[in-house]
Amino acid sequence: MGSKRDKILDIIRDTNSLPTLPGVVSRLQALAENRKSSIEEMARLVSSDQILSARVLRLVNSPSYGFYRVSTISNALILLGVNVIKSLALSSSIFEIMEKTIVGLWEHSLGAGVAANIIARHLKLPEVEEISTAALLHDIGKVIIKEKCAEDYERICNMVERDGIPMLEAERQVLQTNHAEVGEWLVHNWYLPNKLSEPVACHHDVANAQHHKMKTAVVHLADVLVKASGFGFSGEVYVPRIQPTAWEWLGMAEDDLAAIVEELEDRLVEVKNFSLEIQSADGN
Amino acid sequence: MGTNLRIIVVTSPSGGDGSLELRLQSKGYQVVTLDNPPSVMGLIYSDPPDVVLIDLATPDQTLLGIIHSLKDDFFFSTIPVIGMIPEWAAEGFDWEEYPLDDFVTTPLSYRDLFTRIVLSLRRLRRVFDNNPLTRLPGNTSIQRAIEHAVGKPMGVCYVDINHFKQYNDVYGFAHGDEVIRMVARIIANAVKEAGEGFAGHIGGDDFVFIVPLEQAEAVSERIIANFTAVVSELFNEEEKARGFYVAHDRKGNEERVPLMGVAISIVPMDSPKIGHYAKVAEVAAELKKMAKKSHRSCYVMDRRK
Secondary structure: OOHHHHHHHHHHHHHHOOOOOHHHHHHHHHHHHHOOOOOHHHHHHHOOOOHHHHHHHHHOOOOOOOOOOOOOHHHHHHHHHHHHHHHHHHHHHHHHHHHHHHHHHHHHHHHHHHHHHHHHHHHHOHHHHHHHHHHHHHHHHHHHHHHOOOOHHHHHHHHHHHHHHOOOHHHHHHHHOOOOHHHHEEEEEEEHHHHHHHHHHHHHHHHOOOHHHHHHHHHHHOOOOOOOHOOOOOOOOOOOOOHHHHHHHHHHHHHHHHHHHHHHHHHHHHHHHHHHHHHOOOOO | OOOOOOOEEOOOOOOOOOHHHHHHHHHHOEEEEOHHHHHHHHHHHHHHOEEEEOOOOOOOOOHHHHHHHHHHOOOHOOOOEEEEEEHHHHHHOOOOOOOOOEEEEEOHHHHHHHHHHHHHHHHHHHHHHHOOOOOOOOHHHHHHHHHHOOOOEEEEEEEEEEEEEHHHHHHHHHHHHHHHHHHHHHHHHHHHHOOOEEEEEEEOOEEEEEEEEHHHHHHHHHHHHHHHHHOOOOHHHHHHHHHHEEOOOOOEEEEEEEOOEEEEEEOOOOOOOOOOOHHHHHHHHHHHHHHHHOOOOEEEEEEOO
């Protein structure tokens, strides 16, 4: 027992990079080659990719810089500076290239980030950018499992489809852990602040959140709404229920949800176009 | 290069044949050879050289004492000490015991020696002057950069953090240090992204940057905007919403401290009243009073003729 868990923990300690879509990398490199690129342009691109975001946050929170809790991409870029990001982008060997099959998960993460942004603004919550980033990163554990334990990931997906069980259940059977916990290990290991790690850890178990209850509840709701919209593919076949604790903490009415869903549908059309653009850039 | 730089060569009483002195003088260095080691420190203290070359063919306690006296004194530790070591002894040399800055092997390769002298000077200027917390250049470099800018269309900009002391007192010095590092990074990045310029750390929460005058306001705005954004990482949601936090003064009274900001004073270097370095700091001090009237981040440029 527990050997699979330990193995994944070991994998995380050794993981310095995770694959991202080639289209994102080539875009970042194009920005880096352009002398006039601004921090805002780079922040926009970085915030669209869960792997790039995690990398940048890891770098800025690493002990050598001496900052303890940078939690937004824009602040990370301010503190690192355009030149650091450019040299990161130009040393392309640090990026592993993600296979096309993971586009669904990439889209799901991006969609959740967008949904969390809409929810947080609608409810006038503070720290909207932190919430969006946490939502962007919420399934990063799945990237680890898919990339580093590919056979297990395939088994999990088959179980979900064949047996009609939730992904969490399949993960527990195969790995004795789940993607939320794996994601939490990764963001901890990468020095990301609590504001981001707790929503990642508790997005399927909102009631467990201790310090960042609202952020966790928003990330949970964003995950469910994006699954319900049919945008992207998280690996899950069924749309889970919105947990009562999240509903209660957010203090939402049915009307709020209707307004949020309407705005989300509009935004997801734009996001789909962006995603197609990124994928077409892969060919180059 | 090398003119007016003084080198003290420490040799054993048997001494060299004088060719080292000749070669150094041919490069424009002033050379003083001291062959009575016990008297060396007195001479160095009374008239510090720029570089010390020390012959370690037969290292003894007196020579070791000279090196330690130099390196243990923060004022003299900036003088590069280069050891001359027989080639066969270099590999097994005890670097732990002899805190040298560099070495050359004997018999001497003069070309090597000249390069190492120049390199040692450059390196020590760089390393010793940098602030250990932020690694930005310190006061020696700042003074040199300002002197270089006097009379040119450049802006020398002084930055300090509003309400830093209270923050340090309430949240502890580790978090205070983090703020200092953040400001250093923000200034250095803004200057770099503007093209050419200089950023330095005077000490504490005081910084200086120098950019072309026509860019001084834009860079200042950038620093203020970026600091305002980054400050959001330092306070919790409640403090940010209220715009202040509560501190207690020495008598235990509650004090509402506004969130930190930066005050920037821009001194144009092409103004006729800026004749020399000392005047720059004087004008900046006046501007700082104006900038500090606001509790929020702001910059003030001296437009008085």
